[in-house]
Amino acid sequence: xxxxxxPTEPAAWLAELTAGVATWSTTDEHxxxxxxxxxxxRQAGLPSVVVYAHTVADVVHTLTVAHRHRVPVVTRGxxxxxxxxxxxxxxxxxxxxxxMNRIVEISPVDGLARVEPGVITADLDRAAAGHGLFYAxxxxxxxxxxxxxxxxxxxxxxxxxxxxxTRDAVLALDVVxxxxxxxxxxxxxxxxxxxxxxxALFVGSEGTLGVVVGATVRLLPRPKGQATAAAYFSSVDAxxxxxxxxxxLGVRPAVVELVDGRTLAAIDDLRGTDHATRGxxxxxxxxxxxxxxxxxxxxxxxxRQSALSVEVSADAALALALAAARRDALPAIEARGRVLIExxxxxxxxxxxxxxxxxxxxxxTGIEIYQFAHAGDGNLHPxxxxxxxxxxxxxxxxxxxxADEIFALALRLGGxxxxxHGIGRLKxxxxxxxxxxxxxxxMRGIRAxxxxxxxxxxxxxx
Amino acid sequence: xxxxxxPTEPAAWLAELTAGVATWSTTDEHxxxxxxxxxxxRQAGLPSVVVYAHTVADVVHTLTVAHRHRVPVVTRGxxxxxxxxxxxxxxxxxxxxxxMNRIVEISPVDGLARVEPGVITADLDRAAAGHGLFYAxxxxxxxxxxxxxxxxxxxxxxxxxxxxxTRDAVLALDVVxxxxxxxxxxxxxxxxxxxxxxxALFVGSEGTLGVVVGATVRLLPRPKGQATAAAYFSSVDAxxxxxxxxxxLGVRPAVVELVDGRTLAAIDDLRGTDHATRGxxxxxxxxxxxxxxxxxxxxxxxxRQSALSVEVSADAALALALAAARRDALPAIEARGRVLIExxxxxxxxxxxxxxxxxxxxxxTGIEIYQFAHAGDGNLHPxxxxxxxxxxxxxxxxxxxxADEIFALALRLGGxxxxxHGIGRLKxxxxxxxxxxxxxxxMRGIRAxxxxxxxxxxxxxx
Numbered sequence: 001x002x003x004x005x006x007p008t009e010p011a012a013w014l015a016e017l018t019a020g021v022a023t024w025s026t027t028d029e030h031x032x033x034x035x036x037x038x039x040x041x042r043q044a045g046l047p048s049v050v051v052y053a054h055t056v057a058d059v060v061h062t063l064t065v066a067h068r069h070r071v072p073v074v075t076r077g078x079x080x081x082x083x084x085x086x087x088x089x090x091x092x093x094x095x096x097x098x099x100m101n102r103i104v105e106i107s108p109v110d111g112l113a114r115v116e117p118g119v120i121t122a123d124l125d126r127a128a129a130g131h132g133l134f135y136a137x138x139x140x141x142x143x144x145x146x147x148x149x150x151x152x153x154x155x156x157x158x159x160x161x162x163x164x165x166t167r168d169a170v171l172a173l174d175v176v177x178x179x180x181x182x183x184x185x186x187x188x189x190x191x192x193x194x195x196x197x198x199x200a201l202f203v204g205s206e207g208t209l210g211v212v213v214g215a216t217v218r219l220l221p222r223p224k225g226q227a228t229a230a231a232y233f234s235s236v237d238a239x240x241x242x243x244x245x246x247x248x249l250g251v252r253p254a255v256v257e258l259v260d261g262r263t264l265a266a267i268d269d270l271r272g273t274d275h276a277t278r279g280x281x282x283x284x285x286x287x288x289x290x291x292x293x294x295x296x297x298x299x300x301x302x303x304r305q306s307a308l309s310v311e312v313s314a315d316a317a318l319a320l321a322l323a324a325a326r327r328d329a330l331p332a333i334e335a336r337g338r339v340l341i342e343x344x345x346x347x348x349x350x351x352x353x354x355x356x357x358x359x360x361x362x363x364x365t366g367i368e369i370y371q372f373a374h375a376g377d378g379n380l381h382p383x384x385x386x387x388x389x390x391x392x393x394x395x396x397x398x399x400x401x402x403a404d405e406i407f408a409l410a411l412r413l414g415g416x417x418x419x420x421h422g423i424g425r426l427k428x429x430x431x432x433x434x435x436x437x438x439x440x441x442x443m444r445g446i447r448a449x450x451x452x453x454x455x456x457x458x459x460x461x462x
Numbered sequence: 463x464x465x466x467x468x469p470t471e472p473a474a475w476l477a478e479l480t481a482g483v484a485t486w487s488t489t490d491e492h493x494x495x496x497x498x499x500x501x502x503x504r505q506a507g508l509p510s511v512v513v514y515a516h517t518v519a520d521v522v523h524t525l526t527v528a529h530r531h532r533v534p535v536v537t538r539g540x541x542x543x544x545x546x547x548x549x550x551x552x553x554x555x556x557x558x559x560x561x562m563n564r565i566v567e568i569s570p571v572d573g574l575a576r577v578e579p580g581v582i583t584a585d586l587d588r589a590a591a592g593h594g595l596f597y598a599x600x601x602x603x604x605x606x607x608x609x610x611x612x613x614x615x616x617x618x619x620x621x622x623x624x625x626x627x628t629r630d631a632v633l634a635l636d637v638v639x640x641x642x643x644x645x646x647x648x649x650x651x652x653x654x655x656x657x658x659x660x661x662a663l664f665v666g667s668e669g670t671l672g673v674v675v676g677a678t679v680r681l682l683p684r685p686k687g688q689a690t691a692a693a694y695f696s697s698v699d700a701x702x703x704x705x706x707x708x709x710x711l712g713v714r715p716a717v718v719e720l721v722d723g724r725t726l727a728a729i730d731d732l733r734g735t736d737h738a739t740r741g742x743x744x745x746x747x748x749x750x751x752x753x754x755x756x757x758x759x760x761x762x763x764x765x766r767q768s769a770l771s772v773e774v775s776a777d778a779a780l781a782l783a784l785a786a787a788r789r790d791a792l793p794a795i796e797a798r799g800r801v802l803i804e805x806x807x808x809x810x811x812x813x814x815x816x817x818x819x820x821x822x823x824x825x826x827t828g829i830e831i832y833q834f835a836h837a838g839d840g841n842l843h844p845x846x847x848x849x850x851x852x853x854x855x856x857x858x859x860x861x862x863x864x865a866d867e868i869f870a871l872a873l874r875l876g877g878x879x880x881x882x883h884g885i886g887r888l889k890x891x892x893x894x895x896x897x898x899x900x901x902x903x904x905m906r907g908i909r910a911x912x913x914x915x916x917x918x919x920x921x922x923x924x
Contacts, residue, residue, distance in 0.1 A: 107809075107811065108709065108710050109706055109709055109710065109810055109811040110709075110809040110810050110811050111709055111810070112809075131710075132710065132712055153655055154653075154655040154659075156653045160652055160653055161652055164626075164630070164652075165652070165653055167659065167662070168626070168630060177900075181900055182900070183898070183900040183901050183904065184897075184898060184901065185897075185901055187807075187876075187877070187878050188809045188876050188877070189807040189808065189809060189839065189840050189841070189877055189878055189881065190622055190623055190626075190627070190807075190839040190840075191618045191622050191627055191807050191836075191839050191840075191841050191878075191881035191882050192807060192878040192880070192881055193615055193616040193666040193878075193880050193881070193882060193883075193884050193885070194878050194879050194880055194885060194889075194892075194893055194896045194897060195885070195893050195896070195897045195901065195902070195905045195923070195924045196663055196666065196667055196671075196905045196908055196909075196923075196924060197616075197629065197659075197662045197663055197665065197666055198901055198904060198905070200629070200659045200662030200663070201658055201659055201662065201663055203659065204655040204658065204659055205658055209658075220714070221709070221710075221711070221712045221713060221714055222712060223712075224712045225753075244571055247570065247571055247572075247573055247683070248570050248571065248593075248594065248683075249683070250594055250683045250684060250685075250686045251683060251752070252682070252683055252751070289714070289751070289752075289753050290713070290751075290752070290753025290754075290756040290757045291687075291751050291752025291753030291754070291756070292752075292753070294752040294753070295752045345649075345651040345652075345653050345654060346651065347569075347572040347574075347650045347651060348571055348572050348573070349569065349571040349572050374653075377651065377652040377653050378651050378652075378653075379651070379653050414649075414650050415649070415650070415651055416649050416651055416653075416654040416655075416656050417656050418654070418655050418656055419651065419653035419654055419655070420653050420655060421655070422655050423655070423656060423657070427656075430656075431656055431657050434656045434657070435646075435647075435656060435657045436645070436646060438639075438643055438644070438645040439645050439646065439647055439657065439660055440657070442645065442660060442911070442912070443657045443658045443660065445911045446658060446908060446911065447658075449904070449907045449908065449911055450904070461657070461658075462657045462658060
């Protein structure tokens with residue numbers, strides 16, 4: 001958190017700001033909507049103004065004015081963040097980039113796309129598909145979140161272990177710095193080592209180092225062929241151990257998803273299915289590419305050593321049916337009440353232990369926690385259902401205490417607080433415990449270098 | 463380049479330095495050897511002392527003393543760098559990490575290894591193979607270069623397009639900062655977004671931000687199966703175009719290597735082979751994994767549209783024979799004289815143009831330039847043979863002028879000065895032209911933040 005922001009009253013800068021941008025609003029309706037993200041949390045008060053940027057010039061003007069007058073700026077895309085990284089309180093400017101949503105170029109030969117930050121991630125992938133390509137990172141929010149938001153949080157997804165996360169997909173960025181300076185980072189080539197890797201520095205920085213106004217991203221050949229294995233196990237422990245064994249077989253599954261028994265029961269409640277009668281945990285494995293079928297056969301043979309049942313299919317429609325227990329997981333949990341979605345990652349070898357420890361937290365505290373995991377990269381989503389009777393923007397103290405226990409667990413197991421959702425405001429107090437005081441000091445030094453007046457998303461990230 | 467280093471005389475700090483480390487030397491023989499890398503270039507004078515570090519404590523002590531007395535420190539591993547990134551001149555301390563070469567741990571389940579920086583890259587890969595894993599980055603120097611050096615230059619290799627470069631393989635680092643502080647960056651998981659990506663910042667920073675004393679790197683399942691296609695073309699242009707087409711076929715070759723006709727003739731001279739009679743350019747494509755054979759068939763069918771000949775094999779011994787024209791390329795060129803190895807990358811769509819323009823530079827200037835490329839990622843190595851009659855540590859002015867033309871060409875084609883060898887001292891004057899003044903200012907700001915006294919590898923990198 002960078003301190004030292006003592007914004008002047010809106011009157012002093014609002015006229016100057018709004019004179020230079022085409023679309024903006026100060027109505028309570030708009031500022032209230034622009035001040036919240038999907039974490040459900042809010043800061044005190046409403047932001048002063050929302051700027052709906054359509055051009056780089058809008059962003060430059062906004063930051064120039066904000067910098068001059070030391071006004072906090074919170075950048076947002078779709079507002080789909082889960083960590084409070086795009087909430088804005090009183091006196092802040094919200095800089096909304098959702099309208100900067102052009103796919104500027106797709107080059108199949110160079111394997112890249114140039115996009116504005118407001119492009120919906122699924123829209124980019126759909127456009128790439130038209131050229132036989134795909135955009136690899138596939139966060140759960142892919143249908144609603146933007147590339148800019150994905151860059152801000154270094155979003156991951158189901159295919160992270162095989163195809164990487166957002167950082168691996170971003171080649172170059174156009175960024176407006178806190179003082180309005182425009183900078184280009186990176187290059188159009190996969191390789192390159194001229195100077196320091198500023199691109200990677202901006203990825204995951206949650207709007208605290210600059211505002212991304214353009215990105216050059218990698219597109220890969222869309223995998224030919226896909227095969228799916230779905231298995232039920234007698235326990236989460238058995239399923240986790242089976243998922244970990246896959247790492248030693250020479251296969252590279254695109255997807256390895258684990259769903260716990262409590263979540264299976266919630267799906268059955270919602271859909272009238274019978275998942276919970278088939279096992280106490282579910283594992284979904286997908287392979288892709290020219291060797292998909294050969295790979296899934298190796299996978300299935302391994303799963304059969306410990307699973308209650310294993311089904312395999314290379315047929316797209318059947319595969320979709322097999323994946324239902326994973327696809328319905330979040331909707332089924334959200335049907336139980338308001339959720340707080342956690343996002344730890346642990347080394348794969350500790351995954352079974354992590355599931356067990358979260359279950360123990362749930363049982364001891366009486367707080368409902370459901371779990372599913374991108375098991376291939378050790379990324380576990382414990383999902384806490386917040387009991388009724390609390391304000392919609394509040395995280396009750398005993399729920400926060402359970403979340404804190406989960407963070408501590410992740411660190412104890414050699415893992416991380418957040419694999420792909422970001423620190424936001426909700427986990428900012430925990431950053432130093434994960435990275436240590438020396439790395440934290442370097443990070444804060446970098447932040448002060450890039451944003452000496454501390455106007456960019458204060459209270460968020462490092 | 464960070465200025466402001468005004469080192470005190472050795473006498474003032476040498477006793478303090480050598481009292482705290484077990485192994486060091488001030489003999490001319492040792493300091494001369496430690497002051498040069500494989501670029502062949504030298505700085506004026508000899509370094510004052512070489513510290514052969516065996517422990518983190520040795521590195522901490524060395525940097526603590528150097529920081530206190532403002533003495534320049536040049537860190538080296540195998541000294542295999544090609545860009546003058548590990549040369550040291552008068553009064554400098556050379557910090558040699560080659561003896562810190564333990565593979566501390568290999569975890570097949572977590573898919574990672576913990577290594578000291580002096581581990582030879584091929585040794586790590588060999589150890590990984592014992593567990594059915596591999597270390598993906600495979601720079602040409604793999605048999606002699608160290609992981610620490612690979613990290614310093616973000617080394618690439620033949621498999622970059624499919625498996626990534628060093629940055630993609632490094633999960634976490636232990637780094638000693640300029641003032642002797644030890645910091646840990648990153649984590650043991652593939653995903654993670656707690657704080658800024660300091661790991662990526664250190665990768666490629668050429669010893670200017672800190673000294674890497676430990677690394678946690680990713681190991682991937684060793685690909686099962688491999689297939690090779692070797693094709694000769696009537697021109698480099700035809701071969702480059704054919705290589706670019708591969709990107710649109712849905713395949714992901716592990717290796718796409720292009721060798722020009724002049725290099726083929728040099729190989730024939732050296733080995734008595736007949737490559738040049740078979741074509742004016744050679745393309746080697748390798749696929750791997752469960753779908754290797756199916757993929758190579760798609761590749762071969764495409765190559766046959768424009769090649770003079772295409773041979774395919776999934777047999778390891780035959781594949782080795784097919785790859786001879788690529789494997790012999792550098793030895794054949796080095797047999798012609800002392801070489802200056804350039805390392806540009808361009809977007810794949812500009813590869814044919816880059817080959818042609820380099821050939822034009824060679825013909826116009828009369829300087830011998832040979833070319834081969836990691837075509838899959840647009841990484842072209844123009845190799846200049848320095849005419850006889852110049853000192854072994856000198857780059858003649860007309861050769862430097864040709865190199866400068868190649869740099870300018872790379873930038874004109876939207877590419878980079880250096881794909882995988884680093885900036886070192888040889889390209890430092892070109893950095894700002896590639897990254898622009900604003901990004902350069904940020905990079906130099908980061909450098910000053912991490913190394914306020916400017917003692918780390920002055921004159922190198924940004």
